Amino acid sequence: MADRTRLTRKPERGSGSDRARLDALLDEALVATVATVDEGMPWVVPVLFARDGDRVLIHGSTGAGAMRQLAQGAPAAFSVTAIDGIVVAESTFESSANYRSAVLRGTFAVLASDEASRALDLLSNRILPGRTHEVRASLPKELAATLTLALPIEDGSWLYKERVGPPGEPDEEHAAWCGVVPLAVTAGSPQPAPWALGPVPASVNALVAAYPAPALSDAGPGPV
């Protein structure tokens, strides 16, 4: 994070343990931004995505300009950030955020036919686990209207950074409360459409379970 954050772990490229953290972030975050260069100027679009082993998958309309540009091999910077907490220190200068962030650089490849179809199922099931078993298969015309792209996760082409834990211990006299306010993306109760059939399905319950609220206790919090 381009702020006064203390990195508890230095940025590294391609180390084994950071790769596991990268994968965990990619498997948790719901949205990424893809930055490209358009006539010399920076551009960026948000996308839903899914990790599939050593690559990330995105999809979009064949009519979307950014997707077409990526499909033509434009260099991309794919970025994911999770804010895990606000770090409240004894001064504003030492205050910061707990976060995990990753940038993957490279060019996307276009997936075709069966591979694209499998990738789209994976994208659906990443967010709503098992959803493809609850609804009909995609139609040929739907597949034809969709661009499905894959960006490889290659050693040396990605960067992972994080800050975790409490603020640093003050080295000055102070009179302030210090600590961390946890933050997390949280799911609420599913809201059925008027034409919804049947009970809330397993896929939706799995989504809700995957994004619980951080602990919020009226009895007072515990220590960091």
Place this chain on the structure above:
Amino acid sequence: MADRTRLTRKPERGSGSDRARLDALLDEALVATVATVDEGMPWVVPVLFARDGDRVLIHGSTGAGAMRQLAQGAPAAFSVTAIDGIVVAESTFESSANYRSAVLRGTFAVLASDEASRALDLLSNRILPGRTHEVRASLPKELAATLTLALPIEDGSWLYKERVGPPGEPDEEHAAWCGVVPLAVTAGSPQPAPWALGPVPASVNALVAAYPAPALSDAGPGPV
């Protein structure tokens, strides 16, 4: 969002009502990504930020490469995205996400002396309302180590998109549950550091109150 999202509102530039929505998004989101072009290649970094009227403010270490590049006037694309829900339709093709996203294009200006100091206070108080009244003022050496930058919000230089509401009503026979799973960034209980002094302060309570969990009811959800 570069996916199969139906836009309920077409992207517009600079219209009055969209400007209000843009401001609401900028005042709610905690993190942005700033994309730049570095030797012809796209690059992107996450940043904390605050809106200050017709501009957004960011700050970072004078030693950070991306900040120095921005300070030298590099063109930037500043992007904010909020995921408000997963839209579960009768097919994976029609499924989507509710979201709000904005991109601001332009070049950042470097703020100096008093203006930088005020901007840094605004950045602190944006996340922790009133925090600057609870801790000592920033020191000259802290201000000297910090780059504070402002990007104007100018008509014609920003884009706002959103998708809201339930899935579209199916035009085909189906047997699926359809609806929306709300998502929101949620704060948990403040976790005091061992050296925290006093009760949880007003600034921290205000942060927690600003990011409540979406409704989650065991009694079953209501309709969309």
